[in-house]
Amino acid sequence: MGDIWEGLVAGFWLVVTLDPDLVEITLRSLQVTVTATVIASLIALPFGAWLVIRRFRHRRATIAVLNALMGLPPVVVGLIVYLLLSRSGPFGVFGLLFTPTAMIIAQVIIITPLIASIAHQSVRDIWAEYHDLLISFSTTKRQRIATLIWDGRRALMTAALAGFGRAIGEVGAIMIVGGNIDHATRVLTTAIALETGKGDFALALGLGFVLIALAVAVNIAIHAIGQTESEGKW
Amino acid sequence: MVTPILPLEVSEAVVKRRGKTLLGPVDLTVSQSGFTIVMGPNGAGKTTFLRTLHGLERLSKGEVTWQVPLTEARLRQAFVFQTPIMLRRSVRDNLIYPLTLRGTKKVKARALAEEWALRVGLARTLEQQAPQLSGGEKQKLALARALILEPDIIFLDEPCANLDGRAMREIETILLDACAAGTRIIMATHDIGQAKRLATDVVFLMHGHIIENSPAQDFFAGPKTPQAAALLQGDIVE
Numbered sequence: 004m005g006d007i008w009e010g011l012v013a014g015f016w017l018v019v020t021l022d023p024d025l026v027e028i029t030l031r032s033l034q035v036t037v038t039a040t041v042i043a044s045l046i047a048l049p050f051g052a053w054l055v056i057r058r059f060r061h062r063r064a065t066i067a068v069l070n071a072l073m074g075l076p077p078v079v080v081g082l083i084v085y086l087l088l089s090r091s092g093p094f095g096v097f098g099l100l101f102t103p104t105a106m107i108i109a110q111v112i113i114i115t116p117l118i119a120s121i122a123h124q125s126v127r128d129i130w131a132e133y134h135d136l137l138i139s140f141s142t143t144k145r146q147r148i149a150t151l152i153w154d155g156r157r158a159l160m161t162a163a164l165a166g167f168g169r170a171i172g173e174v175g176a177i178m179i180v181g182g183n184i185d186h187a188t189r190v191l192t193t194a195i196a197l198e199t200g201k202g203d204f205a206l207a208l209g210l211g212f213v214l215i216a217l218a219v220a221v222n223i224a225i226h227a228i229g230q231t232e233s234e235g236k237w
Numbered sequence: 238m239v240t241p242i243l244p245l246e247v248s249e250a251v252v253k254r255r256g257k258t259l260l261g262p263v264d265l266t267v268s269q270s271g272f273t274i275v276m277g278p279n280g281a282g283k284t285t286f287l288r289t290l291h292g293l294e295r296l297s298k299g300e301v302t303w304q305v306p307l308t309e310a311r312l313r314q315a316f317v318f319q320t321p322i323m324l325r326r327s328v329r330d331n332l333i334y335p336l337t338l339r340g341t342k343k344v345k346a347r348a349l350a351e352e353w354a355l356r357v358g359l360a361r362t363l364e365q366q367a368p369q370l371s372g373g374e375k376q377k378l379a380l381a382r383a384l385i386l387e388p389d390i391i392f393l394d395e396p397c398a399n400l401d402g403r404a405m406r407e408i409e410t411i412l413l414d415a416c417a418a419g420t421r422i423i424m425a426t427h428d429i430g431q432a433k434r435l436a437t438d439v440v441f442l443m444h445g446h447i448i449e450n451s452p453a454q455d456f457f458a459g460p461k462t463p464q465a466a467a468l469l470q471g472d473i474v475e
């Protein structure tokens with residue numbers, strides 16, 4: 004009991020004093036996951052909208068696959084990315100394994116289906132509403148997608164934030180492809196796993212506080228976006 | 238000189254959904270100018286008829302042909318839906334939207350939006366979110382958003398259904414002005430008074446068939462079918 008209490012106090016102290024290790028790890032986490040979220044959103048949002056407006060033969064199957072991909076175990080994604088990037092793998096020449104880039108790739112693969120799936124659902128409702136009008140105006144496919152993305156921007160932001168939330172808390176894939184190398188690929192989750200293993204609960208808990216704070220911030224942001232939606236502010 | 242898109246030829250057009258015939262077969266020629274009023278009881282097929290001419294319904298048989306290729310004809314018509322469809326944007330942005338689609342310059346689009354908002358009496362709601370407008374305001378916005386492109390032909394599906402007397406007069410004036418300026422108008426309504434005020438000719442629909450298609454004067458002076466006569470007398474038509 005005493006250990007835990009001491010750990011909590013020490014961890015809290017690390018956060019308050021902006022411990023250099025803690026700050027470095029937090030910034031790297033943010034850098035990796037923000038990049039992954041932006042890339043995944045750039046792929047997933049238009050794709051989700053495109054899936055809604057486009058009637059093609061395998062649309063239902065595609066949506067089913069998308070939903071299935073959402074449930075991909077991150078560890079398996081990590082394994083696959085590892086194999087692809089490892090020296091003997093097809094992309095081995097780029098030497099990306101155990102770099103932040105490898106972690107970004109893994110996170111993009113994990114959250115793109117999630118963001119696309121949420122985007123698809125929210126855009127589908129708007130499309131049902133707009134369908135006749137957009138057809139009547141003879142809009143091009145591109146114009147339709149742009150309209151749906153713009154008018155669904157709040158829901159789509161929410162989708163991107165959900166992706167961010169999932170990626171920032173993920174540990175398995177990141178550990179495999181990043182390797183948790185100090186000052187190179189160590190991020191919040193992998194550092195917590197390591198420090199806990201070593202028995203250094205102070206740093207582990209300090210990092211844990213940061214992670215929880217980020218998760219709470221994401222949820223507050225999602226809630227706030229929902230608020231502006233009903234008030235029609237932007 | 239731009240090629241006129243009219244007359245529009247409709248031949249043997251049939252619309253079926255799940256084995257049920259909603260419309261037709263319908264034969265019709267829509268002349269270059271005029272104000273056609275489409276009448277008929279609920280469920281007669283007025284909406285289906287207008288949507289079919291505009292190209293929103295898949296034909297099971299027959300065809301709808303314009304004087305110019307379909308892709309061009311599509312760009313030169315507008316439709317006002319029975320239930321207004323509001324983009325989740327401000328009134329101003331709803332008005333600007335169709336103009337941006339056609340590549341109108343921003344400054345010009347904004348000026349036109351303000352001009353049309355004024356014409357339909359929405360000048361003071363320009364910054365309001367369109368989905369929050371009242372039913373009547375939505376209809377005015379939908380009308381302005383359709384006319385702002387100066388279409389060669391406009392289809393109106395009961396555009397005055399939620400309007401008060403004054404708004405209705407204003408809208409009728411706008412429609413008559415547009416018609417005089419050369420916009421072909423095809424409009425469904427249940428309002429016999431309005432039909433008499435506006436129509437140059439009348440299409441009377443029952444059970445998906447055109448049972449009467451005559452110049453307005455003839456139609457109101459002496460309808461050829463008992464159903465139309467009953468409607469004009471205010472009887473229930475079935």
Ligand SMILES: Nc1ncnc2c1ncn2[C@@H]1O[C@H](COP(=O)(O)OP(=O)(O)OP(=O)(O)O)[C@@H](O)[C@H]1O
Nearest residue numbers: 254257259277278279280281282283284285286319
């Ligand atoms: N997608 C559809 N599937 C099946 N039936 C339909 C469909 N759309 C319309 N109908 C039917 O077609 C008939 C004509 O409908 P329509 O909306 O054209 O009537 P309307 O004359 O516009 O009626 P109202 O005056 O009530 O607006 C109705 O019986 C309606 O139930």
Ligand SMILES: [Mg+2]
Nearest residue numbers: 283284319394
């Ligand atoms: Mg109708």
